[in-house]
Amino acid sequence: MIKNAIKIIAKCSILAGATAAFGHVVLDQPVALGGTSYRATLRVGHGCEGSPTHTVRVTLPNGFRGAKPMPHPGWTVAIRKEKLARPYTSHGREVTEDVVEVTWTAQSREHWLADAHYDEFVVRGSLPEAATAMWFKVLQTCEKGTLDWSEIPASGTSAKGLKAPAALLEVLPSAPAGHDAH
Numbered sequence: 001m002i003k004n005a006i007k008i009i010a011k012c013s014i015l016a017g018a019t020a021a022f023g024h025v026v027l028d029q030p031v032a033l034g035g036t037s038y039r040a041t042l043r044v045g046h047g048c049e050g051s052p053t054h055t056v057r058v059t060l061p062n063g064f065r066g067a068k069p070m071p072h073p074g075w076t077v078a079i080r081k082e083k084l085a086r087p088y089t090s091h092g093r094e095v096t097e098d099v100v101e102v103t104w105t106a107q108s109r110e111h112w113l114a115d116a117h118y119d120e121f122v123v124r125g126s127l128p129e130a131a132t133a134m135w136f137k138v139l140q141t142c143e144k145g146t147l148d149w150s151e152i153p154a155s156g157t158s159a160k161g162l163k164a165p166a167a168l169l170e171v172l173p174s175a176p177a178g179h180d181a182h
């Protein structure tokens with residue numbers, strides 16, 4: 001059962017790797033098992049047409065619960081919470097609002113991310129049990145201009161043809177197909 005899941009992960013990783021452009025904003029681990037804690041590592045591959053990046057804002061997908069961003073040296077991190085349409089229970093407590101957005105902002109010019117460099121921004125959260133596609137929308141603000149990684153295909157998960165796709169996470173079912181969850 002676990003073997004099958006690993007096989008699927010390997011297959012998806014190859015596919016994701018092949019379609020993800022080197023630049024762009026992508027997730028370091030584009031596939032994960034449902035019902036697990038997931039460390040979303042967003043890789044920012046370049047600036048805005050050569051201009052350095054000073055702000056990275058991530059809109060978290062629905063169902064990504066209990067998000068906690070990792071602080072980034074030299075950058076301020078801020079979170080925005082929203083009331084949940086459907087509260088859930090975590091550690092025996094009802095959760096009625098949750099983190100929906102994380103923003104990292106460089107504290108000074110020396111911490112700006114140069115176009116010639118790349119960097120990673122991390123936020124951890126819990127994944128839903130069921131298989132799904134989760135899109136992390138990222139707004140990258142530079143000294144000159146912005147890049148809005150927010151495009152999502154009308155159907156399916158192929159970002160082919162999209163100029164500025166959101167970062168995709170494919171969530172695999174937590175229980176292998178064909179077996180009853182118990």
Ligand SMILES: [Cu+2]
Pocket residue numbers: 021022023024025045046
């Ligand atoms: Cu790119």
